[in-house]
Amino acid sequence: MLIIATNAIVLSSLKFGDSSLIVKCFTLQDGLKSYLVRGVLKSKKGGLKVAYFQPLTQLKIVANHNAKNTLNSFKEIQVFNSYQSIYQDIVKQSIAFFLSEVVSNVIQEEEANEALYSFLEASFNWLDAHEKVANFHLVFLLKLTSFLGFYPDISEIEKPRFHLLDGYFTEDNFDKHVISGNDVVQFKKLVHINFENLEQLSFTKLERQVVLQMLISYYKLHIDSFRNPKSIEVLEAVFR
Structure with a gap:
């Protein structure tokens, strides 16, 4: 001990x-x-x-x-x-419950990861300090993948489709894991967004739900043990 x-x-x-x-x-x-x-x-x-x-x-x-x-x-x-606002604001509280469930789901290692810890700490402090946070969880989920080893390859982001399993943009439409059309247009919006310019990110309610489901699918394909978060229904209800 x-x-x-x-x-x-x-x-x-x-x-x-x-x-x-x-x-x-x-x-x-x-x-x-x-x-x-x-x-x-x-x-x-x-x-x-x-x-x-x-x-x-x-x-x-x-x-x-x-x-x-x-x-x-x-x-x-x-x-x-x-925190000054997370537990008093229903939207932020719903985001907090959702993200805690996701992070608990994806982190399994009993070993230090200072870079990941710093990212989590800074992200949650940002959430607490800012008001316009409707898309915070989407940007967070995408950025978290860089610490988990499956951040998208954006070297050919101009291509019209994205392969969720292989994690790259492509011309091909050869299997069920490829997204295209408006789905990939909305997905691309996230790539160059940081928390500092989060206000530039605009989604309709339906687009926000679709992007969230794409990110959940992306996690499921890359983490075998990933479970659909139970809190996702509450989160989606808050943004209706």
Whole structure:
């Protein structure tokens, strides 16, 4: 057992027994870790608060880290980069739940990935600080693929079709994984967008749903264990 001090981002929490939680975090120092938080659901003064374990909460922790694939425990916790709007704004909250589910789904490694951690931290801080965020999750999903190893090859982006399985733009229309027409036009809009120029990105409600489904399909084709996010229905309902 090692005592580790590190930053962490909460990805999920699951009730365990009557009063405890199992909390999954992505940590700066050790990657993905799960913690048993005993008695946190009991009403009491002081101690740990359930609010610490909302999706995407950023923490500074001191924790006991055990061998791989076992539950760990917190010794000290404090909120870091406290959000001002994510949990008060229904749109941002829906995005946060959706993205926490996706990130929890795609990150499996119990090892440090400082570049990925920095991307997540900066992205969620940006979401908290800005108002026009209707397309934030789409840009986030595409950018996340660069850390997962399947960012699209855009060297021939002028071509009219995109192969979701092979990840490149093409002239060919030879199998079911190729998108074309208006679908690929909307997909191309994402490629040169950063969070800083997100306001330049314009989709109708239907286009936003179509692009999201294309990105989900893209993830499914490249990550065997990827599951359709349960929170996607709530997210789509918010933008109707």
